[in-house]
Amino acid sequence: MIANITLNLPSVIEFGAGKIGTLPHHLQGFTRVFILVDKPVFTKIEPIAGELEKSGSTVLLSTEVVPEPPIDTLSGLLQTVKLFNPDAVVGVGGGSTMDLAKLLAVLCSGEQQIHEVIGINKLGSRKTRLILAATTSGTGSEVTPIAVLTDTREKLKKGVVSPHLVADVTIVDPELTLALPAPVTAATGMDAMTHCIEAYTNRFAHPVIDNIALQGIRLISENLETAVLAGDNLEARTAMALGSLYGGLCLGPVNTAAVHALAYPLGGEFNVPHGVANSVLLPFVMDFNLPACTEKYAQVARTMGVTIQGSPDSVAKEGIRNIKQLSQRCGIPSGLRQLNIHAGAIPSMAKSAMLVTRLLDNNPRKLELSDAQAIFTAAFNGSAG
Numbered sequence: 001m002i003a004n005i006t007l008n009l010p011s012v013i014e015f016g017a018g019k020i021g022t023l024p025h026h027l028q029g030f031t032r033v034f035i036l037v038d039k040p041v042f043t044k045i046e047p048i049a050g051e052l053e054k055s056g057s058t059v060l061l062s063t064e065v066v067p068e069p070p071i072d073t074l075s076g077l078l079q080t081v082k083l084f085n086p087d088a089v090v091g092v093g094g095g096s097t098m099d100l101a102k103l104l105a106v107l108c109s110g111e112q113q114i115h116e117v118i119g120i121n122k123l124g125s126r127k128t129r130l131i132l133a134a135t136t137s138g139t140g141s142e143v144t145p146i147a148v149l150t151d152t153r154e155k156l157k158k159g160v161v162s163p164h165l166v167a168d169v170t171i172v173d174p175e176l177t178l179a180l181p182a183p184v185t186a187a188t189g190m191d192a193m194t195h196c197i198e199a200y201t202n203r204f205a206h207p208v209i210d211n212i213a214l215q216g217i218r219l220i221s222e223n224l225e226t227a228v229l230a231g232d233n234l235e236a237r238t239a240m241a242l243g244s245l246y247g248g249l250c251l252g253p254v255n256t257a258a259v260h261a262l263a264y265p266l267g268g269e270f271n272v273p274h275g276v277a278n279s280v281l282l283p284f285v286m287d288f289n290l291p292a293c294t295e296k297y298a299q300v301a302r303t304m305g306v307t308i309q310g311s312p313d314s315v316a317k318e319g320i321r322n323i324k325q326l327s328q329r330c331g332i333p334s335g336l337r338q339l340n341i342h343a344g345a346i347p348s349m350a351k352s353a354m355l356v357t358r359l360l361d362n363n364p365r366k367l368e369l370s371d372a373q374a375i376f377t378a379a380f381n382g383s384a385g
């Protein structure tokens with residue numbers, strides 16, 4: 001029997017080259033517009049801000065984005081935005097920018113404090129219009145009800161999950177990704193791949209999302225390397241943008257699992273970029289999960305283009321090897337050792353990861369503390385698949 005599902009998505013998704021040009025249309029009637037923008041695309045947004053001002057809006061542009069945003073960064077920005085009192089907030093950037101914009105849009109007009117909204121469904125309401133435009137192909141934040149912050153005191157990533165974080169309008173314009181540096185393209189692309197794989201093999205997987213996830217896996221495996229090696233290839237960038245959008249669509253209704261849970265302490269304690277942490281851990285978590293979802297991993301492998309004949313187990317293992325090789329060809333380190341993480345940190349990282357129960361509960365195989373330690377130990381040396 002097909003399970004119930006709730007799809008909480010933006011009212012409008014604008015997808016395609018040049019679609020950032022639709023931004024003024026979606027801001028018609030809004031008079032005070034705050035735009036948070038990543039520095040590399042500032043020059044693309046500045047003329048649009050000028051256009052808005054000409055049509056009578058007051059616009060405040062800010063590039064105050066910190067990667068993997070700490071709670072203090074949000075707190076500082078929130079003061080500025082509350083003073084400006086916008087009726088629309090726009091986030092143009094990668095996951096960090098979009099997550100900040102989401103929280104600013106919700107918190108700027110209300111009384112809730114940041115610490116009160118961390119967790120699931122803690123947000124009261126949103127009165128301010130929220131528009132997001134993705135400039136990386138990976139996080140999927142442009143279509144999710146999730147924002148992630150870094151608690152620098154506890155050295156942990158903390159999630160805010162609420163339907164009020166879903167944008168009114170999302171713009172996915174692959175032209176905005178053309179200038180992305182190769183390492184960011186690689187890491188964000190593997191993050192999107194991880195979203196698709198963890199949703200497809202999730203304990204709460206759903207047929208609606210399974211199809212989207214498999215299409216995402218196909219697009220990313222076929223196009224990531226080209227996008228990394230030839231960043232100005234619009235065809236590969238467009239395919240990656242779609243693969244990433246598909247990965248993002250997996251997150252709200254189904255979400256990720258143990259790869260993301262184990263990646264959290266790498267980001268929180270060692271500032272490893274989210275996509276790199278996921279990419280390094282993905283094949284090792286798949287090795288661990290293999291007995292629990294052999295057939296589904298075999299399907300992942302076939303979707304990636306694995307054609308060998310054999311048992312589901314052997315096909316699945318070939319798929320895990322392919323994922324590791326793809327990540328290496330894109331220049332991502334293969335083990336924790338290369339990320340300057342010392343082996344002595346493994347017990348505390350495993351303990352921190354076990355706190356991320358909202359994601360671990362989704363994992364196809366139950367994972368204990370000793371399993372988390374074993375996965376980190378295997379990933380330390382980088383010898384999966």
Ligand SMILES: [Fe+2]
Binds near residue numbers: 139191192195260274
């Ligand atoms: Fe992710």
